[in-house]
Amino acid sequence: MKKWLLVGLTCVAPAALGHLPETTVEACQGLTSGSSCSIGHSSGQCLRLSEDQAPVCVTGTLAIARIPSQERANGRPAARRHRVVQSEGLQYRVPANHNPITTSRIKVTIEGPWRVIEANGISTHKTGAFPNSGNPHKIETQRYKYRVPAAPKLAKKSTPVSLQNFGIGINGVPFDPSAAEWYLGNRGLWRYEALSGAVPLGVDDNYAHVQPNGAYHYHGLPTGLLARLQVTPQQHSPLIGWAADGFPIYALYGYGDDMNEETDVVKMHSSYRVKSGHRPTSNKQPGGYYDGTFVADYEYVEGAGSLDECNGRFVRTPDFPQGIYAYFLTEEWPIIPRCYKGTPSEDFRRGPAMGRPQPPRRRFG
Structure with a gap:
């Protein structure tokens, strides 16, 4: 109860x-x-x-x-219980035809070793209607304040994103690829992929929906943001946002030769593929065949695409002509990266209960 x-x-x-x-x-x-x-x-x-x-x-x-203590541990949300094993890979979307509830506000400054990002979490583009049948929450202004390294460095090993925001867009809306939805509610391997369609989440045309605290956030390609930034195949992607480890986020398109700005612009491709065969059925495992319903349905195949296991690569970009490691949002899974190549800021660590970020509270100047 x-x-x-x-x-x-x-x-x-x-x-x-x-x-x-x-x-x-x-x-x-x-x-x-x-x-x-x-x-x-x-x-x-x-x-x-x-x-x-x-x-x-x-x-x-x-x-x-x-x-219950097991739900409070590490600020984790309660695991929601589902039995769906196969899905069509399509998440029903709510039309994004509602104007933002207020003006989007974001401020980015450099303070010592940190790039400080303050935002109210309101998009610059239209959103879907919230609440809706798949999402019972309404959009509310937030008071985000994130510090990420201004001069990020690669770590010795990658860090899984898990259930937290991967980063934040230049419009102040977070990227949150994961969902707290598990097969039979058992935390572990069989966590549902947010956009597989197995669990209706009420996302809008921007592949975004709303958390209980009113935080609007992206689970997939932020189509409204990309349109406003005029992302096209003819030119390198503009800066889309910042990851929690301080590295920049781009979308879809980059230079064909990583270190040569004179080369053609190409579409970036993930190196993940859906596994072949059938899932295990013993010990409360779902069975069925791998189809992308679960995060574990995917596997990384080195060299299968143009990006590494964290959906990134070392590149030159218009913003960093000397070269930098950068993440790319892709059309294929994982769309939003699922691991960090650097060390993620503690400001993105999940807070109590729902595990959403708990940045310092501060009014805008």
Whole structure:
């Protein structure tokens, strides 16, 4: 039975504890747990709802449902249970015909060794209707503040993206390739691919939808953003965004010769392929044949495409004529990279419960 937490007249599922309304957090800034607080005309008390979270202002009726420890560990969301084994590879999309709820705001500065990205998470392009039948949340402004290395370096080994944002677009909307959806709800190998169509997620034409905290985010190619940036096969992709490890993100097109800007522009291709054969059936494994329904249906085949296992390569770009490692969004899986070649910033580490980023709160200047 699902329990609920009532906070300041807002009903929040336990999985959303990391995304309480901003007013509840702001009302307790600088205060300790147990202090008095107020939201509008309502008085309340600052309480710490989890070990990892700052105090929030709780008013009205309070009924705390404790999250099982295995779901709280490492800020992970509860695994949702599904039984679908095969899918058509098509995710139904909601038409992106709604104007942004407000102006997109993003500021990028260099502070010492960091590139600091502050944004309100609102796109510059139209979005789908939210809530919708596949996604019950509405878009709300965010207060992102991410620090990524201004001079990123390759690490000795790659780091899986797992359930966190891979990076953030130049319009301030995050790239989030993964979904917290598992076969039979058993965490492990058989996690559903977000856009396989096996689980309806209510994404719009930008392959984006909304988290419980109102965060609009991309699960696939951000078509509206690419259109506004005029990404075409005739020229190298403009900068699309920044990965959590500080390396730049481009989309679809780059130079044919990595280090020669005079060569033709070519489409970049992933080196991942769907495995052949059938999945195992023993010990609660799904069975069926590999078709892209699950993330584990894919395998990396070195040299099969133009990109490495993290969907990147060392290249010259218009922004970095001296050369740099760069990621590319592709039409083929994984579309958004699933691993980092550098060291990801701790600012992208998942927060409590839902595991969404918990950057420092700060108003725009």
